Amino acid sequence: MDVLYGSVDGQKFTAATPMLKARHARKYFSKDRGVVAYTLLANHVALQTELLGANQHESYWVFDICYNNTSDIKPTTITSDMRSINMANFAILHWFGMNLAPRFTNLQTQMKHLYCGPGQVYADFLIQPVGQIDRSLIASEKANMDHIAATLGLKEMSQSVLMRKICTLSGHHRTRKAIFEFDKLIRSIYTLRYLRDPQLQRDVHRSENRIESYHQLRSTVTQVNGKK
Numbered sequence: 673m674d675v676l677y678g679s680v681d682g683q684k685f686t687a688a689t690p691m692l693k694a695r696h697a698r699k700y701f702s703k704d705r706g707v708v709a710y711t712l713l714a715n716h717v718a719l720q721t722e723l724l725g726a727n728q729h730e731s732y733w734v735f736d737i738c739y740n741n742t743s744d745i746k747p748t749t750i751t752s753d754m755r756s757i758n759m760a761n762f763a764i765l766h767w768f769g770m771n772l773a774p775r776f777t778n779l780q781t782q783m784k785h786l787y788c789g790p791g792q793v794y795a796d797f798l799i800q801p802v803g804q805i806d807r808s809l810i811a812s813e814k815a816n817m818d819h820i821a822a823t824l825g826l827k828e829m830s831q832s833v834l835m836r837k838i839c840t841l842s843g844h845h846r847t848r849k850a851i852f853e854f855d856k857l858i859r860s861i862y863t864l865r866y867l868r869d870p871q872l873q874r875d876v877h878r879s880e881n882r883i884e885s886y887h888q889l890r891s892t893v894t895q896v897n898g899k900k
Contacts, residue, residue, distance in 0.1 A: 675748060675749050675875075676714060676715075676745070676746070676747045676748055676749070677714065677747060677749050677750075677751055677773075677875060677876075677878075677879040678712055678713065678714040678719070678738070678747025678748075678749070678750050678751070678879070679712075679713050679714070679750070679751045679752060679879045679880055679882060679883040680710065680711065680712050680713075680730075680734055680737060680738070680750060680751075680752050680756060680883070681710070681711065681713075681730075681752060681753060681880075681883045681884075681887070682708040682709065682710040682711075682724065682730045682755075683708065683709045683711070683887045683890065683891070684697070684700040684701070684706055684707075684708055684709075684726065685706055685707055685708075685709060685894065686701050686704045686705070686706045686898075687704070687705050687706050687707055688897065688898070690705070691707070693707050693723055693724065693725045694706055694707055694725070694726075695707075695725040695726040695727045696726070696727075697726035697727070700726060701726070705726075706726050707723050707724065707725065707726065708723070708724040708725070708726055708728070708730070709721055709722075709723060709890075710722045710723075710724050710730060710733055710737060711737075711883065711886070712737045712738060712741060712747070712750075713882060713883045713886050714745050714747045715745075715882070716882055716885070716886065717745065718886060719741050719743045719745055719747075720737050720738075720740065720741045720742070720743070722736070722737055728832070729755075729758070730755045730756060731755060731756050731757060731758040731761055731835075732758070732831060732832040732835045732836070733831065733832055734750065734752065734756050734761050734765070734772065734831070735761065735764045735765060735768070735824070735831040736830050736831045736832060738750055738765070738770060739768065739824070739825075739827075739831075740827075747770075748769070748770055748771065749770070749771045749773050749879075750765060750770055750771065750772055750773065751773045751774065751775060751876045751879040751880055752772070752773075752774050752775070752880075753774065753775060753777075753880065754774060754775075754776070754777055756772065756774055757772075757774055757859075758835065759851075759852045759855055760835065760838065760851050760852065760855050761855070762855045762858040762859045762862065763851055763854045763855040763858055764821075764824070764831060766854075766858045767817075767821045767824075768821075768824075768825070771862070772858075772862070773862065773866075773872075773876050773879075774876075775876050775877060775880050776863075776866060779867065782863050782866075782867075783799065783800075783802075784802055785802070785856070785859060785860070785863065786799065786800075786801045786802060786860050786863060786864070787801050787802065787803050787804060787805045787856045787857070787860050788801035788803075788804055788805070788860075789804065789805055789807060790804050790805070790806075790807060799864075799867070801860075805853055805856055805857050805860075806849075806850075806853050807853075809846065809849060809850050809853055810850050810853050810854050810857075812846070812850070813846055813847050813850035813851075816846075816847040816850070817847065817850060817851060817854070820834065820847075820851070838851065
């Protein structure tokens with residue numbers, strides 16, 4: 673009862689008329705063009721919706737839609753499907769006091785993303801980490817990561833722009849590597865909680881069911897306009 677769950681997800685719609693954000697996506701629209709209605713929902717209430725192009729990765733907009741929420745309802749735990757995961761989202765939401773809580777579809781696959789701290793031995797443990805987190809790199813780059821967080825907080829840069837800039841940097845760039853290392857840390861903690869807490873799994877599943885129900889309602893409403 674002390675945690676307010678919100679959920680984010682995108683729903684595809686064919687564009688009825690030509691528009692700037694409409695893009696081709698054969699998987700969803702055949703030969704037509706369409707958009708993605710990316711929605712933040714909490715307790716069956718749609719708080720915020722952004723129209724995205726079908727060619728844009730939904731994970732680049734998780735923080736933006738949550739941080740730009742202008743309503744009085746402020747979810748603290750954001751659930752989603754696997755499309756919300758990238759190399760930085762766990763870290764970015766953590767910086768702003770929110771928790772990313774995706775619903776894992778394959779728990780065995782998540783074992784490949786478990787990391788531990790340096791100098792710790794897990795040889796006798798059932799679940800083995802795949803590597804160690806470079807904590808010294810995170811500590812040395814804290815000032816630069818604080819600067820990035822401040823830029824996001826002041827809305828001088830959106831998350832989508834930040835992710836595109838990070839992806840263009842060299843794989844040896846220290847700040848880029850530090851953000852990814854910190855993301856591994858937060859993701860590993862959440863994954864372990866998810867594996868050992870059935871109640872957390874039920875809460876995440878329930879939150880995801882709510883946005884799926886909202887999508888069904890919106891799909892029914894759009895049928896009168898040919899689902900466009």
